[in-house]
Amino acid sequence: MSSGTVNPNLLQSLEWRLVGPFRGGRVVAVAGHPTEKATFYFGGVGGGVWKTTDAGVYWENISDGYLNTSAVGALAVSESDPNVIYAGMGETSIRGNVSHGDGVYKSTDGGKTWKNVGLNDTRHISRVRIHPKNPDHVYVSALGHIWGTNEERGVFRSTDGGQTWEKVLYKSDKAGAIDLTMDPNNPRILVAAMWDAQRYPHQMRSGGDDSGIWRSTDGGDTWEDITRNPGLPKGVLGKIGVAISPAKSGRIWALVEAEDGALFRSDDGGDTWQNVSDNGDLRRRAWYYMHIYADPSDAETVWVLNLQCWKSIDGGKTFTAIPTPHGDNQDLWIDPQDSNRMIEGNDGGANVSLNGGNTWSSIYNQPTAQFYHAIADDRNPYRVYGSQQxxxxVAIPSRSTNGAITAQEWYQPGGGESGYIAIRPDNPNIVYGGAIGSGAGNGRLLRYNHETFEERVINVWPEFTGMGRGAEALKYRFQWTFPIELSPFDPNTLYVTSNHVHKTTDEGMSWE
Structure with a gap:
């Protein structure tokens, strides 16, 4: 709507109301309060910062009105002063639909208010690490622009609570810091992972000469490149996750994307390394995951987040999958004083565990659904449609006969997580939905009939190539979220776009 066609005064009395769904969206940043055992935080890719004081039974947004961008890439609570919280903005998974940020925000009152404290051009922040004894001494690892080059990337340090920042580790304008770990027993020891990567419209590049592992033993004043130390891979490196063990001095974990990538462990502070696991499940879709966390009390226990949540209790030799409420696991915070207390973030939200991951809180109480598109039909009551990351x-009626709109009223009308939705204007029971869930580049398209509940696949090109195939295997290239549109002049004509424009006049039975 434009101001030229709609009187803005007509909209002043309108009030927003939440109609659902109440399931969470993608979460890549989590943290916990060091002493209040039921208090946790998460940062949503599409929802800002949220807080619970009852271990995940109820969540409250604490950042609305303060953040200029909604994608939180990193979150940290000061151990020495829990009122101090830092949020690094912009996620670092270089998807085609990646959400950028605008630097670092800081709260000094437990999240009641927030202030931007700089690094605005970092765009995508992977970690925030706070000195365990000094909340003003903070480090930020930033990936930088993912669609091109820029200078504001690498590892930054502030010793005055974010008033000023110093770039302490920088490799090049095409490589940024994707992970950063601090030794809590000696905060002057830092290990950073650099990632040489770039996103393009139909593809990405993960890996290059500037990827690697760097070590500092003086709080970031100087850094040593330990990428080629004995035991680590020799070829081109991609994304790397790193973790220092709080339970054993000198133990460092590195999960490395490479031709001979694996999970590596050093027991001498990074001087030498050994391959402890070449389990491919730990490195699946490396550009999207590669997250590793050391247990704070048991040196032999390590967690790896991927499509599944993996745990090893024998020093990385074997791993067991730990069930979580949703797949695509992205971040984990473990209480330094109690390994049973943790919060985990995934593509379905954030969930709390107080028993070491045996059980988790719900993700169906977080209105942070990351919707790509929304549309409404002309029925009465009208239905609102959307596609959630x-x-x-999902289709949701604008009102119900039960006095409230609950999960019983939600249903899937065809299509999937990323697609556009189109509704026939002459028959709102017929809905077309796009989806990429069948595999990037495939352009899945479905027709749904509300009256018969029939769902029919009407793909432009019927061949299914599956995920992980190269572009040469695809007849057409569809974006993650590709437009579909019904003609306003002829409801029988449907347009779909890949790297071409496609048209059907018989509801997808044939295409031209």
């Missing part, structure tokens, strides 16, 4: 498409 890493879930399904």
């Amino acid at each position: 890493d879930n399904t498409s």
Whole structure:
């Protein structure tokens, strides 16, 4: 709507109301309060910062009105002063639909208010690490622009609570810091992972000469490149996750994307390394995951987040999958004083565990659904449609006969997590939904009939190539979220776009 066609005064009395769904969206940043055992935080890719004081039973947004961008890439609570919280903005998974940020925000009152404290051009921040004894001494690892080059990337340090920042580790304008770990027993020891990567419209580049592992033993004043130390891979490196063990001095974990990538461990502070696991499940879709966390009390226990959540209790030799409420696991915070207390973030939200991951809180109480598109039909009551990241498409009536709109009223009308939705204007029971869930580049398209509940696949090109195939295997290249549109002049004509424009006049039975 434009101001030229709609009188803005007509909209002043309108009030927003939440109609659902109440399931969470993608979460890549989590943290916990060091002493209040039921208090946790998460940062949503599409929802800002949220807080619970009852271990995940109820969540409250604490950043609305303060953040200029909604994608939180990193979150940290000061151990010495829990009122101090830092949020690094912009996620670092270089998807085609990646959400950028605008630097670092800081709260000094437990999240009641927030202030931007700089590094605005970092765009995508992977970690924030706070000195365990000094909340003003903070480090930020920033990936930088993912669609091109820029200078504001690498590892930054502030010793005055974010008033000023110093770039202490920088490799090049095409490589940024994707992970950063601090030794809590000696905060002057830092290990950073640099990632040489770039996103393009139909593809990405993960890996290059400037990827690697760097070590500092003087609080970031100087850094040593330990990428080629004995035991680590020799070729081109991609994304790397790093973790220092709080339970054993000198133990460092590195999860490395490379031709001979694996999970590596050093027991001498990074001087030498050994391959402890070449389990491919730990490195699946490396550009999207590669997250590793050391247990604070048991040196032999390590966690790796991927499509599944993996745990090893034998020093990385074997791993067991730990069930979580949703797949695509992105971040984990473990209480330094109690390994059973943790919060985990994934593509379905954030969930709390107080028993070491045996059980988790719900993700169906977080209105942070990351919707790509929304549309409404002409029925009475009208239905609102949307497509939610890493879930399904969803249709929700604008009102119900039960006095409230609950999960019983939600349903999937065809399509999937990323697609556009089109509704026939002459028959709102017929809905077309796009989806990429069948595999990037495939352009899945479905027709749904509300009256018969029939769902029919009407793909432009019927061949299914599956995920992980190269562009040469695809007849057409569809974006993650590709437009579909019904003609306003002829409801029988449907347009779909890949690297071409496609048209059907018989509801997808044939295409031209």
